[in-house]
Amino acid sequence: xKPHQLxxxxxxxxxxxxxxxxxxxxxxxxxxxxxxxxxALREIxxxxxxxxxxxxxxxDGDGKELIKTVRALLSIPIIVVSARSDEEEIIAALDAGAxxxxxxPFSTNELLARVRSTQRRFMMHxxxxxxxxxxxxxxxxxxxxxxxxxxxxxxxPTEFNLLKYFVLHRNQVLTHGKILKEVWGIAYEYEMQxxxxxxxxxxxxxxxxxxxxxxxxxxxxxxxxFICTTPN
Amino acid sequence: MQLFYMYRHYIVTFFLFLLITxxxxxxxxxxxxTNIILIHLLPVIVIALRGEWIATFITTTASIALLAxxxxxxxxxxxxxxxxxxxxxxxxxxxxxxxxxxRKIHANSVKExxxxxxxxxxxxxxxxxxxxxxxxxxxxxxxxxxxxxxxAQIIESSRQMNRLINSLLDSARLKNPQTPLKNGWCDMEDxxxxxxxxxxxxxxxERIDYYVSSELPLFYGDSGLxxxxxxxLIDNALKYSDEEKPIKISITTTPNAFHISFSNECPPLxxxxxxxxxxxxxxxGNTADISGSGFGLSICRDITRAHHGxxxxxxxxxxxxxxxxxxxxxxxxxxxxxxx
Numbered sequence: 001x002k003p004h005q006l007x008x009x010x011x012x013x014x015x016x017x018x019x020x021x022x023x024x025x026x027x028x029x030x031x032x033x034x035x036x037x038x039x040a041l042r043e044i045x046x047x048x049x050x051x052x053x054x055x056x057x058x059x060d061g062d063g064k065e066l067i068k069t070v071r072a073l074l075s076i077p078i079i080v081v082s083a084r085s086d087e088e089e090i091i092a093a094l095d096a097g098a099x100x101x102x103x104x105p106f107s108t109n110e111l112l113a114r115v116r117s118t119q120r121r122f123m124m125h126x127x128x129x130x131x132x133x134x135x136x137x138x139x140x141x142x143x144x145x146x147x148x149x150x151x152x153x154x155x156x157p158t159e160f161n162l163l164k165y166f167v168l169h170r171n172q173v174l175t176h177g178k179i180l181k182e183v184w185g186i187a188y189e190y191e192m193q194x195x196x197x198x199x200x201x202x203x204x205x206x207x208x209x210x211x212x213x214x215x216x217x218x219x220x221x222x223x224x225x226f227i228c229t230t231p232n
Numbered sequence: 233m234q235l236f237y238m239y240r241h242y243i244v245t246f247f248l249f250l251l252i253t254x255x256x257x258x259x260x261x262x263x264x265x266t267n268i269i270l271i272h273l274l275p276v277i278v279i280a281l282r283g284e285w286i287a288t289f290i291t292t293t294a295s296i297a298l299l300a301x302x303x304x305x306x307x308x309x310x311x312x313x314x315x316x317x318x319x320x321x322x323x324x325x326x327x328x329x330x331x332x333x334x335r336k337i338h339a340n341s342v343k344e345x346x347x348x349x350x351x352x353x354x355x356x357x358x359x360x361x362x363x364x365x366x367x368x369x370x371x372x373x374x375x376x377x378x379x380x381x382x383x384a385q386i387i388e389s390s391r392q393m394n395r396l397i398n399s400l401l402d403s404a405r406l407k408n409p410q411t412p413l414k415n416g417w418c419d420m421e422d423x424x425x426x427x428x429x430x431x432x433x434x435x436x437x438e439r440i441d442y443y444v445s446s447e448l449p450l451f452y453g454d455s456g457l458x459x460x461x462x463x464x465l466i467d468n469a470l471k472y473s474d475e476e477k478p479i480k481i482s483i484t485t486t487p488n489a490f491h492i493s494f495s496n497e498c499p500p501l502x503x504x505x506x507x508x509x510x511x512x513x514x515x516x517g518n519t520a521d522i523s524g525s526g527f528g529l530s531i532c533r534d535i536t537r538a539h540h541g542x543x544x545x546x547x548x549x550x551x552x553x554x555x556x557x558x559x560x561x562x563x564x565x566x567x568x569x570x571x572x
Contacts, residue, residue, distance in 0.1 A: 087456075105394055107387075156570045193417045193564055196450050200419055211425055211442060220426050221456055 003028045008049035010040040010066070011081065012059050016104075020053060023108040036060040044070060051115060054098070056082045056089055064089075064096045071097035077118040081106070087221035091175050094222075100173055101222075117171045134167050134228035137206060137215070148206055158183070159202050166216065166226035175223040199224065241282055245291060248275045249298070256302055265303065269319050272299050276323060280330035283338050292327040296320045353396055353527065357389035364389075388432060395430065395463060399531050402460050406534045413454040413538055417564065420444075420451055420458070420483050420490065427462035435470065442481040451490055452562040453539050461535045464528040465554060469496040473551060489541075490558040497551040506545045506552075532556070 007024050011017040012035045021031045032047055034040035037060050043049065052070065056063040067078055080093045080101040090101050099118045102111050130142040137153075139146040144160055146153040155163065165183050166174075180188045180195055188194060199216055207213045217225045252275070256268045263271075272295045279291040303316050311317065364382040373379050405411050421444045428440065451458075469479045473496035480495040501509070510533040532554075536543040541558035 105390065154572055156572055158570050193450060194567060196417050196419050196422075197564075197567060197569075200422075211421055211444060212428070213425065218422050218426050220423075220459055 005029045005050040006032065006047065008032045008034065008040065008043055008047070008052045010034045010037075010052065010058065010063075011055040012036065012057075013055070016055075016081075019108065020111075023112065027112070037063075037066050040066060041069065044074070048074075050076065051119065052076060052078045053111075053115075054078055054080050054093075056080055056086065056093060064093055067093060067096040067098050075122070077115070077122055079111070079114055079118060081111075090222055091177070094173065094175055095177075121172060132164075132167050133230065134170055134226070135215075135230050137163075137167065139164055139167055153205055155202075155205065158198055159205070162198055162202055163206070166224070167228070170226050170228040173219055173223060173225050177223075179223065241279060242287075245275045245279055248278065249294070253298060256298075260302070268302055269299060272296075273323065273326060276327045277330060280327045281334050283331055283334035285328075285331060288327045288331045292323050296323055350400070354393065357393040357396075360389040361386050361393075388435065391430070391432065395467060396527070398460065399464060399527060402457060403527075403531050403534065406457075406531075406538055414456065415452055415454055417450040418453050418455045418458055420448055420492075423455060423459045424462050424481065424483065427459050427466060430463050431466065431470075439470075439477070439479050440466075440481065441478045443484075444482070445484045448483065448485060449560075450564045451558065451560070452564075453558070457535045457538065461532055461556070464532050465492075465494045465556075468528050468532075468554070469494050472496060473498045477551075485560075488560055490556075490560065492556040492558070493553055495548055495551060495553040499551075500547040501545075501552060506547065509545045510543060529554075 007029050009017050009020050009031055011020065011033070017033055017035075021033065024031050032043050032049060034043050037058055040052075040054075040058075044052070054063050054066065058066075063080065067080075070076070070078060077100075078098045080090065080098045081104065082090050082093070082101060083104050086103075090103075094101065099121070100114045102114055130140055132139050132141065136149045137146065139160075141164060144157070146155055146160065146163060153163075161183050162179070165179065176192060176195055177189050180191055184191065184194060203210050203213055203216055206215055215227055217227055219225055252271050255271065256263070260268070276288070276292050276295050280288045282288075299316070299319070300311050303311050303313070305312070364386045367373070368379060368382050373382070424442070424444070428436065466479070466481075473479065477497040480493075482491075482493050484491050510529050533543050536556055536558065539558050540561065541556060543554065543556045546553045546555065
């Protein structure tokens, strides 16, 4: 994360917003605070922040509407902060265009990691290279082949497409519905059984230990996240 | 023994009936019908105080049937005089009024235990958080190891509090029949992984020793609740076993059910303690100093029941084994799988 960035915190709870301000100031960033949607919109239009942290439970209405408005205007990372058990809300916010989420209570470390990875993604140039790597996995988009270390992975076409989709959207939270639509097609949006079965099969092929997977992380009730620690 | 204890009220009532019948037969002339009717009210009151509608109904009916035997014509259930019919109606009214009141009192005492347990269980981690935070702010410990220790304790206590609050939310959800389960296809191994992430790695150390059958089918259930089931079972195993001792987890299937078992090493429990383990607010006798509540395991039972399964505790070779059996009620459809 570059220093001296402007971070807009949209949060009505003072204890949380103070903690967030403190954490970002410590890292040398500037923060703006908005307690409701109205103020948030004004700050976005006048101050042009680099990142938005948005609490979904705002007093003057729906955070999702704000996400849609911002998405129509600008391309800046939006990270949603939400209470647990709001899975539907989180999915709706992600579908509306939010880039990532954290649930309360969260550790500041976790939040900062999300902010960094989201920003990195925004600056990433999509290479036209047909070879994509992630840690010890390399996939060749043109030849439909994949390697783990120097061992070729025996993948079915669907497994390959799933892995390719994951690697291309590395470190990003991907909702079940989105993965199903993108990999299987629109008609499969609610066919969870396919996704679970194929993720399971893929894990057996790429993970060393399926009970503590390093690549495909489950985001309970939301979707999956494919973890790559190496830069693209 | 345990069975006797559970049904002690009914056993008492049975002997009461025997006694009353004896007295009524021997002193029939001296007591007269009025007093015989009055002593037949006794078992009704004893059972009605339990606050169970069906038990009250059965006892009242039995008592009335016995009375009908004495009422002329004797030794027949036929009653000629209207006045006895009124007595019988009053029997039911008395029985049901007492049952109603007993239920009210019972509900209040449950609430009281709930508040006490909750305030205790929430205050324990909270006082650890406050204590450690105050220690760091006010005494400025110079030793970084000491400071780290205090801060790590704050994090662990907040996690503990978070787990308890989540359990309470689940419990409220399970109690409300208006909120059905969010059923979907679940990968049990995956849920176990997510549950293990709720704990700090240095708390788990290398203690978790798991076996997950390699060809585990998908299970149709509420993923959020099943994950909480695992969290509570891990939490329980960690709390009630000696540090450094392994915790064994296994997930296997038979054609009709999933079998999940958690074992931890600790001294054996009495059979009554084993049976009561899943009752709310029960804490095994020898564990007065252990933080936490009987809440976790009672939620495990609620979650298991919501999935039509069973949960049992056993004394194992070296400790306690908790076994959850979840019946397979819906099988995954065969998918159009592609091949290599």
